[in-house]
Every structure is written in structure tokens, then in C-alpha cells.
Amino acid sequence: MTGIHQIAPNSSDEYKNLLAKMKEMEKSMVDVRGELTTMHKAICAGFGQGNGSQTSVSVSLDNPSVAASSIVIIPADIASEISCENKDKVFKLIRGYMRRDKFTSNDPALVSANEAKPRWEMDVFFNISLNKEIVANLLGYLLPKFVGQGIKTSKFRTMVHTNFQSTTRKDREDPMVRAATNARGRRAARETEHFNRRVMAYVLNKDVIDALMKRNCSGLMIRSAMSEGESEDEFPGRPCKHIVKVTRPFWRSDEFNNLIFNIDEIVKENLGNNIHQLLDRNLVSLSEKPVPNDIALCFPPWTLRDGPQ
Known part of the structure; x- marks a missing residue:
């Protein structure tokens, strides 16, 4: 065909380097393919001696459509791994199936329904007498x-046994130890929730709070700076209400404490009719602990009572 000229490939150094890299990639792909073939043969040889309770997965290295030509047998133990989501669901169903010893409700029907549920016999082993019957019924459920x-x-069965062990351990736990553990859990949850409310209040009202403080306070929402040590227990205040005794860090300046006070006032306004969710906090002492390192390095001087350390 006249008038059409074939363009000769560029013989520049750049083209030669590119060609060399392509050849190296092609060789690497051949090597990988050989390793996959070897692994495939080893898997087939190792898993091909099953006992019948196995799951088959078809794999073809040469042609995906030729499924029957290469079968990898996966043991049932691997195929039956339970996801975290399903595991949480199973444990929730188990807890709902079993009786709750400290269940309370104003609805007599719910109380009766709880009493009708089975309860573990904790003085005997898991696979004995009534417990064995409960396990069978739970599995059927x-x-x-x-x-x-x-x-x-x-x-x-393993998860049912885990529930049995957990229930037995709690039943045999010393009441004083259990009360202390529960108190620590309540304090930690309360502190986390209170800090999250403070951060949300500041984020949603940043302009107002910054104007009130005449400063940009966006870098001060740090938990270790805003937290306060709580008492070991909730102490009774007015009827149907509890208070907690708190210890405030001494290193916080009056201005920084005022910032936290203003944020807390907004938190209360945001709660509205749900203000009862907040326990009254009674300041009883000041902590002499030093300024945490992360705060001393990044907080402005006005937040520290004695300035930078």
C-alpha cells in the first residue's frame, strides 16, 4: 500500500530502558505463575485426603471456566470461621435466652417471662444434668x-460454654470486688460521655464560646486536660438524685476552668428535659499532680496556673 509508511520504533535510551523493564516484568510473571502452580499442586495433595465433612472451592490457573479441572478442598474448620458480627449476634441471643438474676421491670408480664427462662446450675459441671439439657435447647434455638x-x-457450643463460664465466674465473685469493678466501669463510661458532650457543645457553639473567652479555644479540647478525678462511689444527695465528688487538677488556671464551666452550661442547655442524665458534681479537693507532658508542650500559658513549667 503506497503512501503509508511504517513508523520505526524509537531507539532512544528511554525506549531501551522501558523495553528492558517490560522483559523483566514478563520474567517475574512467569516465575510467579510457576510458584502458584506449585502451591496449587501442594494444596490439592494436602487437602485431598478429607473425611467427607469438607467444603470444595474450584480454582483454575489456566482457564477460569474449567472449574472441574482444579479443585481445592478446604477443611470444614476453615470454612466455618464465624464473623465478628455473627459472634456478637450469637452471644446476644444467648443472653436473651437465659434468665437474668437482677432483672427489674414495672411490667409484671416481663418479670414473669424472665422467671420462666432457664438458668445455669453453677454448682455442677457444664455437661451434667440440667445444664446438658439447657445446652441442647440452646443449640436447637x-x-x-x-x-x-x-x-x-x-x-x-463453644460460645454457649463461654456464657456458662462467664455467668459462673460472676456468681462466685466476691461482692465487694464486683461492686468495685462496676464502679470503675461507671466512672469510665460517665467520663467518656461527659467529655464527648463537652466537645460537641464547643464544636456547635465555637464562635459564641471563643467570643466569650476572647480567645480561639479550638486546640484545648483534650480529654486529659478537661477530665477530673471522680470519687470511688456516688454519694447520695437530694432524694432520687446522686452526686459525685470530684478532684480538680490544680495546674488549671482560673481562666481555663471558666472555659470548662461555660461549656458545661451549654451542655446542660442542650440536654433540656434530659438534664437528669447528668449527675451533680461536687468539687471537694484540688490535685497537686504536675501538668501532663502533652499539655505542657502545646497549651498556651494562660491555661496554666503557674505558666509553662
Whole structure:
């Protein structure tokens, strides 16, 4: 064909380097393919001696459409791994199935329904007498809810046993130890919730608060700076209300304490009719602990009572 000229490839150094890299990539792909073929043969040889309770997954290295030509047998233990979501669901169902010893409700029907639920016999082993019957009934309750999930019965039995152990451990725990553990949990949850409310109040009212303080306070919403040590227990205040005794860090300046006070006032306004969710906080002492390092390095001098350390 006249008038059409074939363009010769560019023989520049750049083109030669590109060609060399392409050849290296092609060789690497051949090597990887060889390793995959070897692994495939090893898997087939190792998993091909199953006992019947296995799941098959077809794999073809040469042609994906040729499924029957390469079958990898995966043991049932691998196929039946339960997801975290399903595991949480199973434990929730187990707790709902069993009786709650300290269940309270104003609805007599709910109280009666709880009393009718089974309870573990904690003076005997897991697989003895009544417990064995409870396990069988629990498995009959759980298994139909996870049909098609590929979860082995032994997985459910293990989680049922975990619930039995947890319930038994709590029942045998010293009441004083349990009360202390519960108090620590309440304090931690209360502190987290209170800090989150403070941050949200500042974010939604930043302009107002900054104008009130005549400063930009956006870098001060740090938990270790705003937290206050709470008392070991909630002390009774007025009827139907509890208060907590708190210890304030001495290193915080009056101006910084005023910032926190203003934020807390907005938190109360935001709660509205739900103000009862906040426990009254009674300041009883000041802590002489030094300024935390992360705060001393990044907080402005006006937030520290004695200035930078």
C-alpha cells in the first residue's frame, strides 16, 4: 500500500530502558505463575485426603471456566470461621435466652417471662444434668437462625460454654470486688460521655464560646486536660438524685476552668428535659499532680496556673 509508511520504533535510551523493564516484568510473571502452580499442586495433595465433612472451592490457573479441572478442598474448620458480627449476634441471643438474676421491670408480664427462662446450675459441671439439657435447647434455638452461614455446631457450643463460664465466674465473685469493678466501669463510661458532650457543645457553639473567652479555644479540647478525678462511689444527695465528688487538677488556671464551666452550661442547655442524665458534681479537693507532658508542650500559658513549667 503506497503512501503509508511504517513508523520505526524509537531507539532512544528511554525506549531501551522501558523495553528492558517490560522483559523483566514478563520474567517475574512467569516465575510467579510457576510458584502458584506449585502451591496449587501442594494444596490439592494436602487437602485431598478429607473425611467427607469438607467444603470444595474450584480454582483454575489456566482457564477460569474449567472449574472441574482444579479443585481445592478446604477443611470444614476453615470454612466455618464465624464473623465478628455473627459472634456478637450469637452471644446476644444467648443472653436473651437465659434468665437474668437482677432483672427489674414495672411490667409484671416481663418479670414473669424472665422467671420462666432457664438458668445455669453453677454448682455442677457444664455437661451434667440440667445444664446438658439447657445446652441442647440452646443449640436447637440458635442453629435455625444461622442456616446457610457455614458455622459448625461446635462453634455454637463453644460460645454457649463461654456464657456458662462467664455467668459462673460472676456468681462466685466476691461482692465487694464486683461492686468495685462496676464502679470503675461507671466512672469510665460517665467520663467518656461527659467529655464527648463537652466537645460537641464547643464544636456547635465555637464562635459564641471563643467570643466569650476572647480567645480561639479550638486546640484545648483534650480529654486529659478537661477530665477530673471522680470519687470511688456516688454519694447520695437530694432524694432520687446522686452526686459525685470530684478532684480538680490544680495546674488549671482560673481562666481555663471558666472555659470548662461555660461549656458545661451549654451542655446542660442542650440536654433540656434530659438534664437528669447528668449527675451533680461536687468539687471537694484540688490535685497537686504536675501538668501532663502533652499539655505542657502545646497549651498556651494562660491555661496554666503557674505558666509553662
